[in-house]
Amino acid sequence: MQNTSKHCQITNQSNNVIVSIDNPWATASISLFGAHVYSFIPKQDARERLWMSPMASLEGDTAIRGGTPICWPWFSNQFPEGQTGLPAHGYARSSLWSLDQISDNQNNETELLFKLESNGLPGFPYKAKLSFKVIIGQHLTMSLTTSNIDNKSFKITAALHTYFKIENLDNTQLTGISGTYRDKTRNFDNFEAPAVYVFEGETDRIHETRASDVTIVEPDAETFIKTDGHDSLVVWNPGAKLVTSIANIPNAEFKQFVCVEAAITTPLTIAPGNSHTLTQLVF
Numbered sequence: 001m002q003n004t005s006k007h008c009q010i011t012n013q014s015n016n017v018i019v020s021i022d023n024p025w026a027t028a029s030i031s032l033f034g035a036h037v038y039s040f041i042p043k044q045d046a047r048e049r050l051w052m053s054p055m056a057s058l059e060g061d062t063a064i065r066g067g068t069p070i071c072w073p074w075f076s077n078q079f080p081e082g083q084t085g086l087p088a089h090g091y092a093r094s095s096l097w098s099l100d101q102i103s104d105n106q107n108n109e110t111e112l113l114f115k116l117e118s119n120g121l122p123g124f125p126y127k128a129k130l131s132f133k134v135i136i137g138q139h140l141t142m143s144l145t146t147s148n149i150d151n152k153s154f155k156i157t158a159a160l161h162t163y164f165k166i167e168n169l170d171n172t173q174l175t176g177i178s179g180t181y182r183d184k185t186r187n188f189d190n191f192e193a194p195a196v197y198v199f200e201g202e203t204d205r206i207h208e209t210r211a212s213d214v215t216i217v218e219p220d221a222e223t224f225i226k227t228d229g230h231d232s233l234v235v236w237n238p239g240a241k242l243v244t245s246i247a248n249i250p251n252a253e254f255k256q257f258v259c260v261e262a263a264i265t266t267p268l269t270i271a272p273g274n275s276h277t278l279t280q281l282v283f
């Protein structure tokens with residue numbers, strides 16, 4: 001690993017390694033297990049942007065609940081045709097990645113490059129290289145590049161499944177999402193995105209849109225999200241009932257986060273030698 005950054009600290013934690021950044025723009029924490037960004041606090045307003053479950057494990061034994069899980073090579077349970085019993089959201093969020101490079105750029109932002117290779121996995125029998133570039137600056141920028149290093153084409157779905165920290169879901173709105181969505185809580189039927197996007201109960205929506213700008217609007221704060229390389233934006237909150245069945249989210253916490261995910265939900269074909277990049281930027 002090449003580390004030329006003046007703003008980075010690396011600590012071992014059980015089967016995991018934690019990378020902490022403190023530069024002129026922001027502080028951030030990233031777990032090597034999952035290449036998982038789980039804290040981003042811009043110094044400009046000292047407000048944490050990412051929600052992290054107080055019950056999340058950083059030991060490198062199980063997927064981290066909160067921050068930005070990387071879903072790959074499939075999103076949710078969109079397993080390759082006819083297959084069952086595969087891990088939800090794929091393998092990337094529960095793999096130990098390697099950290100190839102850390103450096104400070106000319107704007108004093110910190111750039112990190114994480115890598116993972118697949119040489120054939122249950123449900124994904126292909127050779128692929130993943131690189132995940134994270135920039136900690138005024139913005140948090142996360143770019144997941146999938147490269148096909150096999151001699152046949154493969155298909156992926158994927159997501160940067162970010163949990164955003166909010167004060168109270170009851171006082172939170174989204175702007176920037178319109179058109180129809182598929183509702184997982186109602187048989188994947190199509191509905192029109194609400195003109196005033198508020199939250200009432202379990203929300204699990206696939207908005208098939210390439211819209212790039214979404215804002216989480218709260219009474220005293222706005223969080224800006226920009227997305228690229230996606231075909232969908234997924235909006236998820238378990239609501240009061242479903243949260244009771246999720247082991248690593250305290251029941252009372254469901255109003256403290258909303259997931260707005262940069263996603264590929266229509267299988268995307270990547271030909272040998274080609275690559276695709278999915279990006280989410282947060283500030």
Ligand SMILES: O=P(O)(O)OC[C@H]1O[C@H](O)[C@H](O)[C@@H](O)[C@@H]1O
Nearest residue numbers: 076088089184204234235236259
């Ligand atoms: O519990 P997880 O496997 O982390 O998934 C959490 C959620 O991820 C996505 O947002 C899906 O659309 C949801 O259906 C799922 O419940």
